[in-house]
Amino acid sequence: MSLVVMERALRVACISGTLNVRIFLADGKSMWPKDAPQMIAGIGIRPKLLPEKEDMKRFLLILLFLLSAVPSGLTQEHAAAALPIRSSGADPGTVSGENTWADMMEGNQRFVSGRTKPRELVQLRHTLAQGQHPRVIVLTCSDSRVPPELVFDQNLGDLFVIRAAGNVADAVELGSIEYAVEHLGSTLLVVLGHEKCGAVTAACSGEKMPTANLQAIVDKIDPAVAQAKTYAKGDGLLDAAILENVHQSARDVLANSEVLRHAHEQGKLVVIEAVYKLHAGEVVRLPSSVNSR
Numbered sequence: 553m554s555l556v557v558m559e560r561a562l563r564v565a566c567i568s569g570t571l572n573v574r575i576f577l578a579d580g581k582s583m584w585p586k587d588a589p590q591m592i593a594g595i596g597i598r599p600k601l602l603p604e605k606e607d608m609k610r611f612l613l614i615l616l617f618l619l620s621a622v623p624s625g626l627t628q629e630h631a632a633a634a635l636p637i638r639s640s641g642a643d644p645g646t647v648s649g650e651n652t653w654a655d656m657m658e659g660n661q662r663f664v665s666g667r668t669k670p671r672e673l674v675q676l677r678h679t680l681a682q683g684q685h686p687r688v689i690v691l692t693c694s695d696s697r698v699p700p701e702l703v704f705d706q707n708l709g710d711l712f713v714i715r716a717a718g719n720v721a722d723a724v725e726l727g728s729i730e731y732a733v734e735h736l737g738s739t740l741l742v743v744l745g746h747e748k749c750g751a752v753t754a755a756c757s758g759e760k761m762p763t764a765n766l767q768a769i770v771d772k773i774d775p776a777v778a779q780a781k782t783y784a785k786g787d788g789l790l791d792a793a794i795l796e797n798v799h800q801s802a803r804d805v806l807a808n809s810e811v812l813r814h815a816h817e818q819g820k821l822v823v824i825e826a827v828y829k830l831h832a833g834e835v836v837r838l839p840s841s842v843n844s845r
């Protein structure tokens with residue numbers, strides 16, 4: 553459907569009373585305004601319908617008019633469902649890492665309770681094609697049960713995610729974090745481990761890995777396991793090693809990257825260490841091993 557057809561389709565007729573606006577479609581069907589946001593969202597999310605420059609102005613005018621025609625009886629929830637959730641990429645200079653973390657934890661609470669925000673992904677995808685300004689970097693495990701965007705109920709463009717088994721911070725991971733801090737303006741790094749991590753379990757086993765690449769991962773985790781063994785054993789060793797491994801990765805980030813260490817010292821990068829609980833879906837912040845402020 554072209555914009556012209558759409559414009560013709562979206563004729564608004566006044567009838568009477570409070571619900572005095574009705575929307576008529578090209579196929580002769582009509583709908584009440586309470587359905588308008590969903591309909592508009594449905595139109596907006598089809599790439600084929602994205603208009604050219606001049607047409608875009610007319611498209612926006614129609615959109616604004618239709619939204620203003622929605623009666624006050626429409627709940628805010630419905631209105632929110634029709635509009636972009638929020639603009640990604642808040643000014644990193646004005647939002648502290650701690651405030652950003654509070655926002656992340658609100659998202660995690662939504663995830664835990666199963667009341668995550670609705671998403672208008674296609675519309676946001678088009679907006680973000682112009683550029684990205686993720687506020688948060690997440691270094692976490694590749695485990696399929698720990699997707700940061702879902703766990704923190706964040707949207708496209710919100711998180712710069714680096715995933716490697718065991719959330720290890722080697723050269724490639726450090727380079728990725730440096731890029732986000734230096735070029736994308738990210739101000740918060742979350743190092744996120746998780747319960748029952750297979751990579752940490754492998755390191756705890758003490759067994760030699762079958763390939764050099766797997767061994768490279770375990771080698772990065774071994775110091776954390778050694779630290780955990782100083783105070784934990786038996787069933788408690790894995791949980792302790794998982795926590796120590798988060799701390800180890802956070803320390804590696806600052807110890808092995810001058811760029812990130814400098815940003816951290818300047819207060820431009822906050823590092824938060826946390827663990828994800830598989831059953832509860834909850835993210836628990838750990839005492840910091842790197843932040844002195």
Ligand SMILES: [Zn+2]
Nearest residue numbers: 693695749750
């Ligand atoms: Zn893992």
